[in-house]
Amino acid sequence: MKIQRPGPVAVVLALLVGVFLLLPLLAVVPISFTPGRLLTLPKGSLSLTHYRTLFENPDWLASILLSARIALFTSVIATGLATSFALGIWMLQPRFSQLLVGFVLLPMIVPPVVSAMTLYFLLTGMSQVSHAIGFDSVIGVTLAHVVMTVPFAVVMVLVALAQVDRRIDLAARGMGAGIVQRIVHVILPNIGFGVATAALLVFVLSWEEIGVTLFITSVDAITLPRLMWMGLRDNVDPAVAAISVVLIVVTTLILLARMALQRRPDFEEE
């Protein structure tokens, strides 16, 4: 039982901040129904023109598919690498593992623009070998996204592992299970939810990655955020409003579903 509940002042302040946080998301909705070609509030009539653009303009459709493909690859690779890494760390001595964890978290801590420059260096170098794996290629972008998102997956899986009771693993080992059996039959089933969350997070992060993508693509690998960026920088294209609304709705639904899943009785806190 909490002794000190927030008073009216705290609640009002928190609500104001909450409104501030939701405001820009809500603002997109009316703009997306404008019939005009400019970024304006609809006057009188509502229109779905800009939503139709998303399906009819080949650029939008192509970039949506490309982003989905890259995000899927990134999610599988990054989650796999992160899960393997986290399992290893969980079994290693703590002193030694701190250094390794610090190293793999670097892309999350280093300013994105520095990572972007670093990956630009890498991919232009790889272009010398083959254009299919270097600058402005699907494989290159996937590689860069794996680098940028893998720390988040590592954190997620490590958090999940921290909640596993080590005695279960000890029991399995005591009964003669080898390392593969311990991982497959004992540890992985216990961190399934965490690994799934990591995969989802990586997918979303890759799907919306722009800071690095901007540096490493030019004309071929135009991902959805890259296309949105072009629609935002020069002349604000209301189709960006339509795609934004779609993204907000989809993300919110996924999050609410995840919250509902997580609120199974055994997860309820307090």
Add this chain to the structure above:
Amino acid sequence: MRPRSAFWPALALTAPLVLFLAFAYALPFLGVALWSVTLPEPGVGQYERLVSDPLVLSVFLRTFRICFLVTLIAVACAYAVTYVWVRGSRMQRRLIEICIFVPFWISLLTRAFGWLALLSNRGIVNSWLQALGLIDAPLALVRNEPSVIAGMVHVLIPFAVLPLASAMRAVDERVLLAARGMGASRLRIFWSVFFPMTLPGVIGATLIVFVFSLGFFVTPAILGGGRSIMVAELVYLRMFQSPDWGLGAAISVALVVLVAALMGLLARFARLGLMGSGR
């Protein structure tokens, strides 16, 4: 109690990711560092420019000023929401959770666009003000520094919430109970007992938000409209508009050094914080 046999398999499990990042991240970063002392000619000329070129200096100063303000506002806002999130009723907690985490998962671009929709010349605020007859011409609410700050605060609040929440959760209820037992008012309990106990979380949140804000690129580029350029955008411009890779690389290295120093500070405070809570 760990048999030696588990060491090598465990290390082997960590190897793929470590090797991958060594090849795809650490090595190329060394390459960038090399650029900074070889382009356009060998020497430390680019680093001299960092401290002498008036344009670069003014961009750095602006970045620090904006990041400082953003950090202050974001941490204060985050404190208010986290307080209600951690200590509020069930209903309040759910509401706050949605307000914090839905925007968190939504792309930076979408959020920047949301601010444009709200604040631009034909945006919602200006349309309403004009419809109400309060103003004749639209106000310039966007493509300036305040809009950049608003956009950055919006992105950074959730990052401040997590360290604050863990500090607030660690506060021992019995201490608050003792304070009330001795007759302290609600306000007094908050300021003299609760707030000081959460200070390590405040410091942690401040450092994290400041470090993250330094590298901001997308939000200032869109909301600043090319006028209030920050360091990250300067790197982008130097790379792609006026090819000056050496300077871009030197700025990158300087940023990494700065961030490393701040993270070192954070690690020290985290350790102090752990000792301070002394549980």
